[in-house]
Amino acid sequence: MFETAELGRKISRQEFKAQVPQLRTELLELQQQLRTADFSVIVVFAGVDGAGKSETVDVLNEWMDPRGLLTRAFDPPSPEEQERPEFWRYWLALPPKGRIGMYLSSWYSQPLMDLVYGEIDQASFDQSLNRITTFEKELADDGTLILKFWMHLGKKAQKKRLDALEKDPLTRWRVTKSEKQHWKMYEAFEAVADRLLHKTNMGEAPWYIVEGADHNYRTLSVATLLRDAIHRHLERRAAVGEKVSAKKTARVETKQPHTVLSRLDMTQKVPRAEYELFLEKYQGKLHRLTREAKARQLSTILVFEGVDAAGKGGAIHRLTAAMDARLYQVIPIAAPTDEERAQHYLWRFWRHLPRAGRVTIFDRSWYGRVLVERVEGFADDAAWRRAYAEINDFEEQLVEHGTVLVKYWEHITEEEQLRRFESRQQTPYKSYKLTPEDWRNRDKWDVYEQAVNDMVAYTSTNFAPWTLVEGNDKYFARLKVLRMLCERLGAALSRH
């Protein structure tokens, strides 16, 4: 597949100089437009050593407004990075909307090197590429423009370059040991690169193969492709924006008679004496389990979702009371900050993933996408529908990394909710919990119930099943939450 990139194409100094001013102006103008656009741009640079990857990034940094650019390169993961799933650091390094992120040694480097050096077999290589295409697709679905440049250099051309650099004492430092070694392994790299490019060449994130031997040619190629892609994407996004707002108003909800919630036995109860006995028992157990999990570097993530006033806060409190305050963090999810709004909706959850051995409790979570955002129309139809798959993929990465993930839906009946709302109104120190929005949500009970039903249906995977908690009786609910966590943690520790 690299034949077209060994043609010896060149652009003369004169022609280059003639083209640059216009191109720079266009790039800068597009950057200005991009600043207020609702998407970010990701540019991946990969390819053969010495084919001008970092030189090209350097030129782009010079030509464009550096305040709108961010350049990243990833070393092998640090100990703290290894405490999270592999893609954690890639998520955190994404550019916010309106900006361009340029990646040298990106998520492609590790799998490529690992296969070339025989650290992994082809099956796990392919698996890594799958993970990458899912990642890029999610970003593309969110509107991100992704371009990937494979900078190529034939074996002979590379040798020529290395020799020339080495002869000059001023540039000799550029020729490192690993570059020389890679040249000797040229064929192995080429075979792996070929597979990598074919497997990850998607419509939403295409590879552009660029002949890298001539500075002028490769620079103009990359800059022109980048210019055209941003230009097209700005136009396309503007068109999509109009369509979406048209769609929103036309949204209709079909109501279904039975849901997974309507089949819960909401009469289950626990007497007070029994509750107190078991509460103490489970809290003691949970304390020991979380300490052991800390010692053995096992992380836990808890998700609490539920009907308003179903007792999420009370249940969370019974868990935290049993844990060392050093070990857990409660993350309440409300409106996103502007830094969060400028990213994919999953970004704000990636940033809070716990270090090894800790517990993170999300009081509401990424499921807002398929609950409130769906019901209130904050996310358009396509967005919340594809969120099920995105969420499953996210959770799979957590579980594959070894994290214990427990998801609770705290449920109460409509009648019980009314009773609790009225009681909150009458208790001064509880009244702050009750907002006009709670009453409005109550009017949409059926729509929410349908959304919950779909959520459970689509995201109760075998690696991350939902735990539905019958919450009309608080004692019953709290014990169920505690017991389930102890079971899951205990099982994970015995496997760990």
Added chain:
Amino acid sequence: MFETAELGRKISRQEFKAQVPQLRTELLELQQQLRTADFSVIVVFAGVDGAGKSETVDVLNEWMDPRGLLTRAFDPPSPEEQERPEFWRYWLALPPKGRIGMYLSSWYSQPLMDLVYGEIDQASFDQSLNRITTFEKELADDGTLILKFWMHLGKKAQKKRLDALEKDPLTRWRVTKSEKQHWKMYEAFEAVADRLLHKTNMGEAPWYIVEGADHNYRTLSVATLLRDAIHRHLERRAAVGEKVSAKKTARVETKQPHTVLSRLDMTQKVPRAEYELFLEKYQGKLHRLTREAKARQLSTILVFEGVDAAGKGGAIHRLTAAMDARLYQVIPIAAPTDEERAQHYLWRFWRHLPRAGRVTIFDRSWYGRVLVERVEGFADDAAWRRAYAEINDFEEQLVEHGTVLVKYWEHITEEEQLRRFESRQQTPYKSYKLTPEDWRNRDKWDVYEQAVNDMVAYTSTNFAPWTLVEGNDKYFARLKVLRMLCERLGAALSRH
């Protein structure tokens, strides 16, 4: 100093129950007011094991709205935390405005344990306490309300508690080995605690000693003190807010004839041929030095400040062109995000400190406080005046940690600036760089020059001196920037 906390004070269950509803309501109401206030609250819990620190935090979490609270506890620093100055993790864990941060095992834990266990001597203990008081004072000056609770328990009371917990199989897990050991070292802890409390008891961040033996007494004490402090602070801040806005309008600038800038020799030049030769030489040198710094875990922070159009971008570009893209990050400082605005102005710089061996380049920096914020009146008089000391303290922490810190002021004359503005206007791909604000700033040339003069005078310390760069000739300026960095890095590596 602990006699007053061994009086055996108690509050009966009845009285406790009678007082709680009113107190909770008041705390919740204050929390509501706090949400829109312009300050955060820091509550430090320290004291004797078993005196109810975490139990009290737990009760407050139950009584108050958990969405406005954040509870933190600090383990011994992780490898990644050790790559930054000690206070990095404390800065990043600060609550944003409108919220309350509660700290178990805070910045006081490490020095206290270290002195008790003989890891450090009393002089370094006192030094640590100085660092702490400076930290707390800076936060208090920014409006933060700081309360520190020392939870106390007499030696006998503690023994009684441990015995009772151990007798009951359900609570036995609470008695850890280290708690037993600490009980045996009671007198040593008491002596160190006494010194710690005296040395760090400041008006802006007072210690409250609370007798911890009785749950009801200590809970009501802490909650009442917290309520009163928040109440007072809300009133005081409202009053301060009015005064400040009155002051702003009355601000007057005194102009001085000579400044450190007027004495620069702005005629210095380098011919093109010489420039190209030395550029290549210094870039090669810088490349080797930054690689060595990476290998030896030496971090570098560069600060670029300067007159508009003085060539900061061009100079930065000549540095980055010589460095491996994996090693550096350019942080352009523009308007803060809302997460940054909700914190002390230094927070946004703390968050970007480089890992060991990396280079962070700030394109504009914390000096905005004493430049644009001073000149435009964004910071009030007291705020920018105390910033000199705050900045010196910040930089001292960087340098003490071993970071190489180089600060450049890029300067050009008024005439040269005019020439460059006009040239930018005429070059299409440069015109984006020129904003109406640039012309407005030009009108305030004298005021800015005075601010720069003061900045250099007050913040050119022996550990972090300013490098003034005569920038009328770009070649001269770029070489000076490169040469200075090579010198400073080289010197640091030879000492390292």
